[in-house]
Amino acid sequence: MTKPTTIILIFLLSLILAASGHALATDQTTHVLIVYFSTPEDVSIDGVDAIAGASVVVQDGEALGNVEYVAKLVQSTIGGDLFEIETTEQYPLKHDALVDHAANEQDADTRPELAAHIQSLDQYDTIILGFPNWWGDLPMPLYTFLETYDFGAKTIVPFVVHGGSGFSDMLSTISHLQPGAHINDNVLSLSRNDVANSDEEIVQWAKSLNLNKKALTRENNNTVATTLADPSKQQTLYLWEEGNVPATTEYTENNSNYFDEPNFRPYVVTFPVPEGTAIKGAVLINAGGAFQFRSDQFEGTPVAEALSELGYQSFVVNYRLRPYTQEEGALDLARAVRFVRKNAEVYGIDQADIAVMGFSAGGILAGEMLLNFTGTVNGTALDTAYIPDELDEFSADASADGMIYSFYGRLSVASADSQKFADAKLPPTYFCYGTRDPFVGEFEKCIEALRQASITVEVDVLEGRPHGYGYTQDWIPAFANWLENVFASN
CATH class of the missing domain: 3.40.50.360 (Flavodoxin domain)
Incomplete structure (x- = not known):
């Protein structure tokens, strides 16, 4: 003025x-x-x-x-x-x-x-x-x-x-x-x-700003258990069969404090590698949002698009948010990993070349899966009423993890339990964060504990960057190169 x-x-x-x-x-x-x-x-x-x-x-x-x-x-x-x-x-x-x-x-x-x-x-x-x-x-x-x-x-x-x-x-x-x-x-x-x-x-x-886009349509009740994977096109698939979703949370009414309605069903969106591009592996992406929302516009779709252009079959996992627990969301990711592993040949990848990654809360979710829900641990670990199916016979292991301004732990608090990290046999982990992020101390604490547990760690620190930079700042090619080296050593 x-x-x-x-x-x-x-x-x-x-x-x-x-x-x-x-x-x-x-x-x-x-x-x-x-x-x-x-x-x-x-x-x-x-x-x-x-x-x-x-x-x-x-x-x-x-x-x-x-x-x-x-x-x-x-x-x-x-x-x-x-x-x-x-x-x-x-x-x-x-x-x-x-x-x-x-x-x-x-x-x-x-x-x-x-x-x-x-x-x-x-x-x-x-x-x-x-x-x-x-x-x-x-x-x-x-x-x-x-x-x-x-x-x-x-x-x-x-x-x-x-x-x-x-x-x-x-x-x-x-x-x-x-x-x-x-x-x-x-x-x-x-x-x-x-x-x-x-x-x-x-x-x-x-x-x-593309803020009034409607959610992708999940047509004909297609699920990862019943639908044939098709790398020639994008697919949007529910992760669980209706009526058989492992849960400990009872959510029947939205009091306007929750991002998703009670009838929300977790789903995955595929981003196939373009025709003519050499396929290097697969990455499952979890957008952040403090478990209150999924920041797909900056941490989901554009990241998947960039990685698919670089040769990675990419999958954005739309996991459960509050009021559901971190553990329930981790099961959603594990289910998506099993889908990718089951269809590894269809997607042109080796079953060992599957990575997970996440931004902020999405990274914490990926860490929760890697610490507690890998292998053949299925929904019965949380919900005894869950009925396992054929997909549960596939492992939910991942051979690499990308922690983008994130860490192993709980919301806002990193874990420094090096013994737990060692016992979980965590995969090589890539950290990327900015020097102005309020959680720098938590990142460093987690990284030190991982190194004490002899877990391979790569750290990319972006000078002057805050939390939440998403797909910007040109860090994706460096992450993709690191991932290629990890897969090559499998």
């Missing part, structure tokens, strides 16, 4: 419900939350047409702040829930007073009190965050908001409305305030002088 008169956007979105300090559910994209901070100033709109000049939008006489206008247009495009950051103390509506107030807040490093709060973030995997540029920094209510909530491994998609300074250094600030989150590099930066004429740009940007 600068001294010249702030852009005033006035617009009535008749088809969008207004949000005032609380989230509004939609029927389009329930895993996306659009959070914004906006301050419409008090100006006369008498006699102003729908668009008057480059900085004013008027329709039906209602004034909206510029960031609010963008947020609601994004919501109308892709759906999602809407939350407005409001403070208990109202900001001045007159321009000069607002400018002075914002400057004083920054000088005093104030944390304004929020007027309303979000009850739970558990159901969201993506936070779209909108704000103005005030004196080259985030408005102070954004500091309060980002310091109040822990986004964990969620994805943050920022957009800013500015007077010429763009994002300044605010993306770095957001990353430091939310070190576990992934900051999407597909951001939107709009000059306040252009917002009034930027509807098409805003809509296209919102669509480019």
Whole structure:
């Protein structure tokens, strides 16, 4: 925000419900939350047409702040829930007073009190965050908001409305305030002088985020036990037969805190090696998300696509999340490994050349399987009512593990039990993490214990990178080369 008169956007979105300090559910994209901070100033709109000049939008006489206008247009495009950051103390509506107030807040490093709060973030995997540029920094209510909530491994998609300074250094600030989150590099930066004429740009940007894609269809109740593997095409297959899923958790009602509905069935999506590419082995991929969601957009599909291009038959495992346990999810992965091993010849791989990998919680899940559910350990280990089938006769062993900003252990706490690691005969393990990850100490603790257990470990440390970088940062080729060497030694 600068001294010249702030852009005033006035617009009535008749088809969008207004949000005032609380989230509004939609029927389009329930895993996306659009959070914004906006301050419409008090100006006369008498006699102003729908668009008057480059900085004013008027329709039906209602004034909206510029960031609010963008947020609601994004919501109308892709759906999602809407939350407005409001403070208990109202900001001045007159321009000069607002400018002075914002400057004083920054000088005093104030944390304004929020007027309303979000009850739970558990159901969201993506936070779209909108704000103005005030004196080259985030408005102070954004500091309060980002310091109040822990986004964990969620994805943050920022957009800013500015007077010429763009994002300044605010993306770095957001990353430091939310070190576990992934900051999407597909951001939107709009000059306040252009917002009034930027509807098409805003809509296209919102669509480019690919956040309203529907889940892949599992047709005809196809399962890994009943369907013929076909490496010539992508397949989406349920992991368990209906009515025979090993579980200790009884989940019958979603109280809005859970990502999946009670009728969710774990499934695997295949990403075959392109025709003409030499096949090197298979990798089963587990996206992270603190066991609250699966971050497929950054840690699942794009990773599988990249690895398949490099010659690895790739499989994204959509395992069970909360309220199910880590152990129940590990059985989902073990089931997927058995499917791949059973069809090794079909996929053109050696049965020994199967690896697992995971991001954050997904890596912990892979570790849980490798520690407790390999070999022919099946669902009866947790649920005596489970009826084993032919697939359970195949081993769930893996010959390599990729821990991408992850470790063996529980959520947020790495295991340092070198004796347990040795007893489990863990496979060679590849660690990749950034120096700004809040769990660096946990990674190092786990790595040291693995080395004490004489487990082969490879470590790739990315300088200056936070938690949650996903498929970015060009680490995948190095991991693929390491995997090729491991498979060659089998």
